[in-house]
Amino acid sequence: AQSVTQLDSQVPVFEEAPVELRCNYSSSVSVYLFWYVQYPNQGLQLLLKYLSGSTLVKGINGFEAEFNKSQTSFHLRKPSVHISDTAEYFCAVSDQGGSEKLVFGKGTKLTVNP
Amino acid sequence: EAQVTQNPRYLITVTGKKLTVTCSQNMNHEYMSWYRQDPGLGLRQIYYSMNVEVTDKGDVPEGYKVSRKEKRNFPLILESPSPNQTSLYFCASSLRSRSPLHFGNGTRLTVT
Numbered sequence: 001a002q003s004v005t006q007l008d009s010q011v012p013v014f015e016e017a018p019v020e021l022r023c024n025y026s027s028s029v030s031v032y033l034f035w036y037v038q039y040p041n042q043g044l045q046l047l048l049k050y051l052s053g054s055t056l057v058k059g060i061n062g063f064e065a066e067f068n069k070s071q072t073s074f075h076l077r078k079p080s081v082h083i084s085d086t087a088e089y090f091c092a093v094s095d096q097g098g099s100e101k102l103v104f105g106k107g108t109k110l111t112v113n114p
Numbered sequence: 115e116a117q118v119t120q121n122p123r124y125l126i127t128v129t130g131k132k133l134t135v136t137c138s139q140n141m142n143h144e145y146m147s148w149y150r151q152d153p154g155l156g157l158r159q160i161y162y163s164m165n166v167e168v169t170d171k172g173d174v175p176e177g178y179k180v181s182r183k184e185k186r187n188f189p190l191i192l193e194s195p196s197p198n199q200t201s202l203y204f205c206a207s208s209l210r211s212r213s214p215l216h217f218g219n220g221t222r223l224t225v226t
Contacts, residue, residue, distance in 0.1 A: 009154075032212055043118075043204055043217030044157075090156065094212045101172075102215070104149075106156035 002027035002093050006105035014113050015083055021076040021108045023091035030096040033074040035065055038088045038107075047089070050074065061085065086112045116141045120205050120218035127195055128226055135190045135221050137205030145208045146188040147172070147215070148180065150201040157204070163188055164211060195225040 007022040025031065032051050036044040048059025055067040065076045074091060091105040118139045127133055139146065147162040149172075159172030163182040177199055179191040188207075192199060202222050206215040 034214065036215075036217075041219075043219045044206075044215070045217065046214045049214055096212075101159070102147075102212070104157040106154065 002031065002095055002101075002103050004091050004093050004103055004105035006089075006091055006108050008108050009106065010109045010111070012111045012113060013081055016080050018079050019077065019081050019085075019110065021089050021091075021110065023074045023076065023105060025072050025074065025091075025093045027072075027093060027095060032094045032096060033065075033067060034092040034094075034102075035059065035063070035074070035076050036090045036092060036104075038090065040087070044090060047076070081110075081112045083112050083114060085110060116216070118205055118207050118216050118218040120203075120221050122221060123219065124222050126224045126226065129196055130194050133192050133195060133223075135192075135203060135205075135223070137188045137190065137218060138186050139188075139207040139216070140186065141207065141209075141216065142185065143207035143209055143216070144185070145211045145213070146182065147206050148178070148188070148190050149204045149206065150174065151204060151220075152201050160190070160203075162211075192223075195223075197225050199223065200225050 003026050005024045034049045035047040037047045038044045048057050050057045050067045058064045088107045088109045090107050094102045121136045144165045148160040149157040158174045161180040163169045205218040208215045
Protein backbone atom coordinates (compact mmCIF):
# COMPACT_ATOMS: atom_id res chain seq x y z
CA ALA A 1 0.00 0.00 0.00
CA GLN A 2 1.20 3.49 -0.73
CA SER A 3 1.98 6.10 1.92
CA VAL A 4 2.99 9.76 1.98
CA THR A 5 5.32 11.56 4.37
CA GLN A 6 5.44 15.33 4.57
CA LEU A 7 8.60 15.96 6.48
CA ASP A 8 7.73 19.35 7.94
CA SER A 9 4.49 20.05 9.75
CA GLN A 10 5.14 23.81 9.85
CA VAL A 11 7.30 26.05 7.68
CA PRO A 12 7.64 29.76 8.56
CA VAL A 13 9.28 32.01 5.95
CA PHE A 14 9.59 35.70 5.22
CA GLU A 15 7.86 37.33 2.29
CA GLU A 16 9.81 37.13 -1.00
CA ALA A 17 11.98 34.27 0.29
CA PRO A 18 12.12 30.94 -1.57
CA VAL A 19 10.37 27.94 -0.07
CA GLU A 20 10.48 24.17 -0.47
CA LEU A 21 7.86 21.87 1.04
CA ARG A 22 9.05 18.29 1.14
CA CYS A 23 7.07 15.19 0.25
CA ASN A 24 8.23 11.59 0.07
CA TYR A 25 6.10 8.63 -0.88
CA SER A 26 6.33 4.89 -0.84
CA SER A 27 4.71 2.62 -3.39
CA SER A 28 5.56 -0.63 -5.11
CA VAL A 29 4.12 0.54 -8.44
CA SER A 30 4.10 3.64 -10.62
CA VAL A 31 2.21 6.57 -9.14
CA TYR A 32 0.27 9.73 -9.80
CA LEU A 33 1.24 12.62 -7.52
CA PHE A 34 -0.66 15.73 -6.46
CA TRP A 35 -0.25 18.82 -4.36
CA TYR A 36 -3.36 20.48 -2.92
CA VAL A 37 -3.62 23.80 -1.06
CA GLN A 38 -6.10 24.69 1.68
CA TYR A 39 -6.57 28.36 2.48
CA PRO A 40 -8.09 29.22 5.87
CA ASN A 41 -11.75 28.20 6.19
CA GLN A 42 -11.86 26.72 2.71
CA GLY A 43 -11.78 23.32 1.04
CA LEU A 44 -8.73 21.96 -0.73
CA GLN A 45 -7.93 22.95 -4.29
CA LEU A 46 -5.54 21.38 -6.75
CA LEU A 47 -2.18 23.14 -7.04
CA LEU A 48 -0.49 20.80 -9.51
CA LYS A 49 -0.30 17.17 -10.58
CA TYR A 50 2.16 14.70 -12.03
CA LEU A 51 0.63 11.97 -14.18
CA SER A 52 3.45 11.17 -16.62
CA GLY A 53 6.00 12.84 -18.88
CA SER A 54 8.18 15.74 -17.76
CA THR A 55 9.31 15.40 -14.17
CA LEU A 56 9.10 19.17 -13.58
CA VAL A 57 5.50 20.17 -13.14
CA LYS A 58 4.25 23.75 -13.02
CA GLY A 59 1.12 24.68 -11.14
CA ILE A 60 -0.94 27.70 -10.24
CA ASN A 61 0.32 30.75 -8.32
CA GLY A 62 3.95 30.24 -9.39
CA PHE A 63 4.43 26.88 -7.66
CA GLU A 64 6.29 23.98 -9.22
CA ALA A 65 7.23 20.46 -8.15
CA GLU A 66 9.77 17.93 -9.32
CA PHE A 67 9.10 14.20 -9.44
CA ASN A 68 12.21 12.23 -8.49
CA LYS A 69 11.59 8.52 -8.94
CA SER A 70 14.91 7.34 -7.51
CA GLN A 71 14.38 9.32 -4.32
CA THR A 72 10.59 8.76 -4.30
CA SER A 73 10.06 12.46 -3.74
CA PHE A 74 7.77 15.18 -5.05
CA HIS A 75 8.93 18.41 -3.39
CA LEU A 76 7.00 21.63 -3.92
CA ARG A 77 8.89 24.88 -4.55
CA LYS A 78 8.28 28.56 -5.10
CA PRO A 79 11.14 31.02 -5.72
CA SER A 80 9.48 33.98 -3.99
CA VAL A 81 6.48 33.68 -1.67
CA HIS A 82 3.76 36.19 -0.86
CA ILE A 83 1.71 36.75 2.27
CA SER A 84 -1.24 35.29 0.36
CA ASP A 85 0.56 31.92 0.07
CA THR A 86 -0.06 31.34 3.78
CA ALA A 87 -2.05 28.10 3.79
CA GLU A 88 -1.81 24.38 4.46
CA TYR A 89 -0.36 22.24 1.70
CA PHE A 90 -1.10 18.54 1.19
CA CYS A 91 0.81 16.05 -0.90
CA ALA A 92 -1.17 13.05 -2.19
CA VAL A 93 -0.34 9.87 -4.10
CA SER A 94 -2.36 7.36 -6.07
CA ASP A 95 -1.23 4.10 -7.65
CA GLN A 96 -1.48 3.97 -11.44
CA GLY A 97 -2.92 0.48 -11.25
CA GLY A 98 -4.71 -1.63 -8.69
CA SER A 99 -6.07 0.31 -5.71
CA GLU A 100 -8.20 3.35 -6.52
CA LYS A 101 -7.19 4.99 -3.28
CA LEU A 102 -5.74 8.52 -3.06
CA VAL A 103 -3.58 8.81 0.06
CA PHE A 104 -2.87 12.20 1.61
CA GLY A 105 0.07 13.33 3.69
CA LYS A 106 -0.60 15.03 7.02
CA GLY A 107 -0.04 18.49 5.64
CA THR A 108 2.50 21.31 5.94
CA LYS A 109 1.37 24.64 7.29
CA LEU A 110 3.19 27.43 5.44
CA THR A 111 3.21 30.79 7.19
CA VAL A 112 4.58 33.75 5.27
CA ASN A 113 5.60 36.64 7.50
CA PRO A 114 6.11 40.27 6.40
CA GLU B 115 -20.19 27.38 -11.93
CA ALA B 116 -18.67 23.94 -11.38
CA GLN B 117 -18.78 23.13 -7.69
CA VAL B 118 -19.24 20.68 -4.88
CA THR B 119 -21.82 21.90 -2.38
CA GLN B 120 -21.95 20.65 1.18
CA ASN B 121 -24.58 21.50 3.77
CA PRO B 122 -24.58 22.56 6.49
CA ARG B 123 -21.26 24.42 6.96
CA TYR B 124 -21.52 24.17 10.73
CA LEU B 125 -23.43 21.68 12.86
CA ILE B 126 -23.60 21.20 16.62
CA THR B 127 -25.48 18.17 17.85
CA VAL B 128 -25.74 15.81 20.79
CA THR B 129 -24.61 12.22 21.16
CA GLY B 130 -26.96 9.75 19.54
CA LYS B 131 -29.03 12.14 17.44
CA LYS B 132 -29.00 10.98 13.82
CA LEU B 133 -27.78 13.51 11.28
CA THR B 134 -27.11 13.77 7.55
CA VAL B 135 -24.57 15.96 5.79
CA THR B 136 -25.52 16.51 2.18
CA CYS B 137 -23.12 16.70 -0.77
CA SER B 138 -23.99 17.56 -4.33
CA GLN B 139 -21.84 18.11 -7.43
CA ASN B 140 -22.85 19.63 -10.76
CA MET B 141 -19.97 18.34 -12.90
CA ASN B 142 -21.38 14.91 -13.82
CA HIS B 143 -18.48 13.28 -11.96
CA GLU B 144 -18.48 9.52 -11.50
CA TYR B 145 -16.29 9.42 -8.39
CA MET B 146 -17.26 10.93 -5.03
CA SER B 147 -15.65 10.62 -1.62
CA TRP B 148 -15.94 11.74 2.00
CA TYR B 149 -12.95 12.71 4.15
CA ARG B 150 -12.51 13.86 7.70
CA GLN B 151 -9.74 16.26 8.66
CA ASP B 152 -8.31 16.26 12.17
CA PRO B 153 -5.31 18.24 13.49
CA GLY B 154 -2.08 16.34 13.02
CA LEU B 155 -3.79 13.53 11.11
CA GLY B 156 -4.40 15.16 7.74
CA LEU B 157 -7.27 13.86 5.62
CA ARG B 158 -8.59 10.37 6.10
CA GLN B 159 -11.06 8.78 3.73
CA ILE B 160 -14.36 7.63 5.19
CA TYR B 161 -16.24 6.23 2.18
CA TYR B 162 -16.05 6.55 -1.55
CA SER B 163 -18.23 5.82 -4.55
CA MET B 164 -17.05 4.88 -8.03
CA ASN B 165 -20.50 5.42 -9.56
CA VAL B 166 -24.22 5.24 -8.84
CA GLU B 167 -25.08 2.41 -6.43
CA VAL B 168 -21.39 1.56 -5.95
CA THR B 169 -19.90 2.51 -2.60
CA ASP B 170 -16.95 1.21 -0.60
CA LYS B 171 -15.24 1.76 2.72
CA GLY B 172 -12.25 4.00 3.12
CA ASP B 173 -9.82 4.06 6.02
CA VAL B 174 -12.19 5.15 8.81
CA PRO B 175 -15.76 4.00 7.96
CA GLU B 176 -16.91 3.01 11.46
CA GLY B 177 -19.95 4.98 12.59
CA TYR B 178 -20.76 6.34 9.13
CA LYS B 179 -23.07 5.38 6.28
CA VAL B 180 -23.37 6.67 2.73
CA SER B 181 -25.63 6.17 -0.25
CA ARG B 182 -25.33 6.98 -3.96
CA LYS B 183 -28.79 6.78 -5.46
CA GLU B 184 -28.13 9.54 -7.96
CA LYS B 185 -24.90 10.55 -9.67
CA ARG B 186 -24.85 14.08 -8.28
CA ASN B 187 -25.59 13.36 -4.59
CA PHE B 188 -23.55 11.54 -1.96
CA PRO B 189 -24.92 12.13 1.56
CA LEU B 190 -22.99 11.18 4.69
CA ILE B 191 -25.12 9.73 7.48
CA LEU B 192 -24.21 9.45 11.14
CA GLU B 193 -26.83 7.15 12.68
CA SER B 194 -25.68 7.66 16.28
CA PRO B 195 -23.02 10.37 16.48
CA SER B 196 -20.41 10.26 19.23
CA PRO B 197 -17.96 12.93 20.45
CA ASN B 198 -15.05 11.24 18.63
CA GLN B 199 -16.78 12.12 15.38
CA THR B 200 -16.28 15.82 16.09
CA SER B 201 -14.26 16.86 13.05
CA LEU B 202 -14.10 18.84 9.82
CA TYR B 203 -15.68 16.88 6.98
CA PHE B 204 -15.05 17.30 3.26
CA CYS B 205 -16.90 15.91 0.30
CA ALA B 206 -14.99 15.64 -2.97
CA SER B 207 -15.67 14.51 -6.51
CA SER B 208 -13.70 13.76 -9.66
CA LEU B 209 -14.36 12.69 -13.22
CA ARG B 210 -13.18 9.20 -12.28
CA SER B 211 -10.95 7.69 -9.64
CA ARG B 212 -7.35 8.95 -9.76
CA SER B 213 -8.47 12.18 -11.49
CA PRO B 214 -7.88 15.43 -9.56
CA LEU B 215 -10.47 15.98 -6.86
CA HIS B 216 -12.80 18.95 -6.46
CA PHE B 217 -13.59 19.66 -2.81
CA GLY B 218 -16.55 21.21 -1.06
CA ASN B 219 -15.98 23.95 1.53
CA GLY B 220 -16.34 21.59 4.46
CA THR B 221 -18.74 20.90 7.31
CA ARG B 222 -17.54 21.49 10.84
CA LEU B 223 -19.34 19.03 13.09
CA THR B 224 -19.33 19.19 16.88
CA VAL B 225 -20.88 16.34 18.86
CA THR B 226 -21.40 17.02 22.57
